[in-house]
Amino acid sequence: MGRVDAIVIGSGIGGLVAGSLLARYGWRVVVCESHAKPGGAAHGFEHAGFRFDTGPSFFCGLGDPASINPLRQVLTVLGEELETIAYDPLGIYHLPEGDLPIFCKLDRYREAIAHFTPQGAQEFAAFEQRMLVLYEGLRQIPTLSLRPDWRGLGEVLWRYPGALLRLLPQLPTIQGSAGDVLDATVRDPWVRRLVDLECFLLSGLKAAETVAPEVSFMLGERSRSVVDYPLGGGEAIIQALVRGLEAWGGELRLNAHVDKVWVEDGQVRGVKLRRGEVIEAPVVISNATLWDTVTHLLKPEVVPASLHQLANQTAAIDSFMHLHLGIRAEGLDNLCGHHVVLHDGETDLTTPGNTCMISMPSVWDASLAPPGHHVLHAYTLEPFEGWQRDHTYKDKKQARAATLYRAVERVIPDVRDRMVVERIGTPLTHARYLRRHRGTYGPAIAAHQGQFPPPQTPIPGLYRVGDSTLPGIGVPAVAASGILCANALVSPAQTAELLPLIGKRP
Numbered sequence: 001m002g003r004v005d006a007i008v009i010g011s012g013i014g015g016l017v018a019g020s021l022l023a024r025y026g027w028r029v030v031v032c033e034s035h036a037k038p039g040g041a042a043h044g045f046e047h048a049g050f051r052f053d054t055g056p057s058f059f060c061g062l063g064d065p066a067s068i069n070p071l072r073q074v075l076t077v078l079g080e081e082l083e084t085i086a087y088d089p090l091g092i093y094h095l096p097e098g099d100l101p102i103f104c105k106l107d108r109y110r111e112a113i114a115h116f117t118p119q120g121a122q123e124f125a126a127f128e129q130r131m132l133v134l135y136e137g138l139r140q141i142p143t144l145s146l147r148p149d150w151r152g153l154g155e156v157l158w159r160y161p162g163a164l165l166r167l168l169p170q171l172p173t174i175q176g177s178a179g180d181v182l183d184a185t186v187r188d189p190w191v192r193r194l195v196d197l198e199c200f201l202l203s204g205l206k207a208a209e210t211v212a213p214e215v216s217f218m219l220g221e222r223s224r225s226v227v228d229y230p231l232g233g234g235e236a237i238i239q240a241l242v243r244g245l246e247a248w249g250g251e252l253r254l255n256a257h258v259d260k261v262w263v264e265d266g267q268v269r270g271v272k273l274r275r276g277e278v279i280e281a282p283v284v285i286s287n288a289t290l291w292d293t294v295t296h297l298l299k300p301e302v303v304p305a306s307l308h309q310l311a312n313q314t315a316a317i318d319s320f321m322h323l324h325l326g327i328r329a330e331g332l333d334n335l336c337g338h339h340v341v342l343h344d345g346e347t348d349l350t351t352p353g354n355t356c357m358i359s360m361p362s363v364w365d366a367s368l369a370p371p372g373h374h375v376l377h378a379y380t381l382e383p384f385e386g387w388q389r390d391h392t393y394k395d396k397k398q399a400r401a402a403t404l405y406r407a408v409e410r411v412i413p414d415v416r417d418r419m420v421v422e423r424i425g426t427p428l429t430h431a432r433y434l435r436r437h438r439g440t441y442g443p444a445i446a447a448h449q450g451q452f453p454p455p456q457t458p459i460p461g462l463y464r465v466g467d468s469t470l471p472g473i474g475v476p477a478v479a480a481s482g483i484l485c486a487n488a489l490v491s492p493a494q495t496a497e498l499l500p501l502i503g504k505r506p
């Protein structure tokens with residue numbers, strides 16, 4: 001039986017950020033990961049010489065010390081660097097009307113939009129401008145300095161008075177949705193659908209349901225910082241976080257499934273692993289989803305009614321179909337690394353199978369595939385309902401992957417002749433390998449309808465991080481959730497000591 005200061009359940013990016021930052025603050029931390037590999041949705045896997053990203057492959061600001069990406073700030077204070085490749089355009093949207101390159105440089109993006117709708121391009125400029133004003137305000141306050149409590153707000157007010165003056169007029173936008181800004185600036189239906197698509201790729205929801213700061217961060221970072229990809233694949237990020245955790249004295253345990261959080265007399269005491277071991281700690285941080293935390297990690301009798309209600313009332317976004325391919329690359333020169341295919345403009349873009357994402361990171365890092373080959377990951381939303389491992393599973397898998405093949409064929413028409421490796425993943429695969437409730441992408445919490453919950457829970461000593469906590473889904477967001485959680489556990493003075501490392505005054 002061991003005893004530490006904090007146990008983190010899960011090594012997703014949120015869990016690793018919280019754990020490594022607490023280790024950086026001098027805490028004794030153990031991260032227990034159920035899987036054989038760290039990273040959760042961002043873990044990588046290898047098959048026949050191809051190295052695949054399982055989830056994210058769109059990143060920004062990783063190689064830019066001036067970026068406001070919270071993940072970049074955490075890597076800096078851990079003393080970790082990533083070698084990255086910057087690229088522009090960041091991708092191509094294959095729409096029913098034609099292909100739109102998504103340039104990071106906003107004037108080029110507007111020009112590309114103008115090919116489809118000159119009036120819409122002008123309106124888009126107004127939307128973009130409103131979002132960038134917000135971004136300029138937000139960038140004055142480093143995420144690393146934030147805490148999820150009123151004490152934190154006081155600190156920020158004192159430390160960055162100028163930024164608050166800038167942000168004050170933006171308060172309605174900050175609290176609203178991207179859809180509110182869209183309604184105020186854009187009438188053109190083509191551009192409105194484009195913004196919906198951009199929001200959907202970010203949050204899993206359309207503009208009316210996506211919070212405005214998330215979109216302002218996305219537009220701001222991609223135009224003012226860089227869009228870049230880490231050499232070694234998405235898992236290079238995970239390796240850097242694990243190195244940082246261990247360099248500051250923390251420990252990562254793999255194949256260490258946590259069976260239950262140990263709660264006694266209403267207070268967290270530690271965790272019990274599936275293999276029987278008990279680890280004691282006054283603080284336990286769950287990186288499992290809200291639903292998994294409530295249903296699997298806590299005994300029903302210790303779950304407060306409010307937490308139960310939160311889990312029951314929070315809707316989950318669908319899961320995914322995945323297609324991982326290794327393909328021959330001859331003749332595929334100057335390919336863009338990201339593609340989004342919208343099959344049918346008349347059907348809602350959130351309908352499972354209608355919008356398909358494709359990433360080919362070997363375009364930037366040739367070492368991810370054997371010489372002369374590319375690695376490709378395509379995915380689309382897919383409901384969890386109806387999936388079971390019975391005699392129909394194999395055929396259903398092929399049938400539901402057809403929409404992904406159709407999308408890839410829009411980019412590489414002869415892809416089936418080029419295939420040397422094929423791996424198809426279903427919602428069951430997603431739920432199993434990522435240990436996620438119904439394989440969900442995350443909570444469907446729409447702007448105006450609620451907020452992502454903070455890291456604190458009603459159980460003293462129990463905290464949560466990851467994409468079912470504030471500020472939401474996506475790599476920068478879950479990194480921010482890890483920061484909020486770690487900062488909630490230390491004094492503002494300890495946090496202030498780190499700020500000079502990212503070029504901010506203490």
Ligand SMILES: Cc1cc2nc3c(=O)[nH]c(=O)nc-3n(C[C@H](O)[C@H](O)[C@H](O)COP(=O)(O)OP(=O)(O)OC[C@H]3O[C@@H](n4cnc5c(N)ncnc54)[C@H](O)[C@@H]3O)c2cc1C
Nearest residue numbers: 010012013014034040041055056057058258466467474475
């Ligand atoms: C297909 C896909 C593509 C994406 N693309 C992008 C992108 O391009 N850019 C971007 O910014 N975001 C992207 N995202 C979103 C982003 O990857 C996720 O929001 C983020 O990685 C989730 O991190 P997390 O910290 O919430 O935890 P998760 O990644 O869910 O990790 C949680 C960890 O906890 C572990 N765990 C759970 N229960 C237990 C237990 N009982 N005991 C021990 N361990 C446990 C799990 O095994 C897992 O490792 C994508 C997501 C997906 C699925």
